[in-house]
Amino acid sequence: MSTLRAENKICVITGAASGLGAAARDLLAGEGATVIGFDVAEPVSPDPLLFRVDVSDEHAVAAAVARVACEYGRIDVLVNNAGIPGPRKPAHEVTAEEFDRVFAVNVRGTWLCTKHVIPHMLTAGRGSIVNMSSMYGLVGNALIPAYHATKGAIRLMTKADAVTYAPHGIRVNSVHPGSIETHSPASVRADKTEKALAYNRRTLESIPLGRRGEPIDIAYGVLYLASDESRYLTGSELVIDGGYTAR
Secondary structure (H helix, E strand, O other), X not given: OOOOXXXXXXXXXXXXXXXXXXXXXXXXXXXXXXXXXXXXXOOOOOOOOEEEOOOOOHHHHHHHHHHHHHHHOOOOEEEEOOOOOOOOOOHHHOOHHHHHHXXXXXXXXXXXXXXXXXXXXXXXXXXXXXXXOOHHHOOXXXXXXXXXXXXXXXXXXXXXXXXXXXXXXXXXXXXXXXXXXXXXXOXXXXXXXXXXXXXXXXXXXXXXXXXXXXXXXXHHHHHHHHOHHHOOOOOOEEEEOOOHHHO
């Protein structure tokens, strides 16, 4: 008897080329899933399971989802992980273009992928959708207000979809990572300005476990929500933040 936690599942993960998405992709694949990644970045080397997709572009999303469904017959799991941090400045300094861009990727992208995957899950009568929010979808902090707003929107979109699709056997949950060492150049931790350094110090000092997490910590949460182990869980918030929001 197999002990693989995601055996035979067909999974789509957005933002899968690096960071949290790559960690979740590798873990799910290692647990028996077939994982198709969507990412706007070009793969470093040819990868038939990594599609170049801008999640804010409905035509691109629709085509990619249709391709997965055609090639594999179904989609069991959708992980809406793609996201960008947006501008690191207070609300009165954010431009309309910057605001619209972060919402286009983080919120519109999550909605579009859900929109086009849901019909396939409805046909199957089952499915699991995992939306990547943040600890800043639960509490506020300074420096990146547009990003925080998108993560709060994802949190409540998750709950609305959970209620809507539960009668059809489709579960929808959100993951709320804390401060994670992704080593991304776009991360606020790569910013060496005085404001960013102070922000990083405050964040680290506020984590009861005393350290930042690693991508694998989030990947295990995604695996749980993607697997049948969480079959009675929907509309929930899985907070993986080292205790940051427990204060």
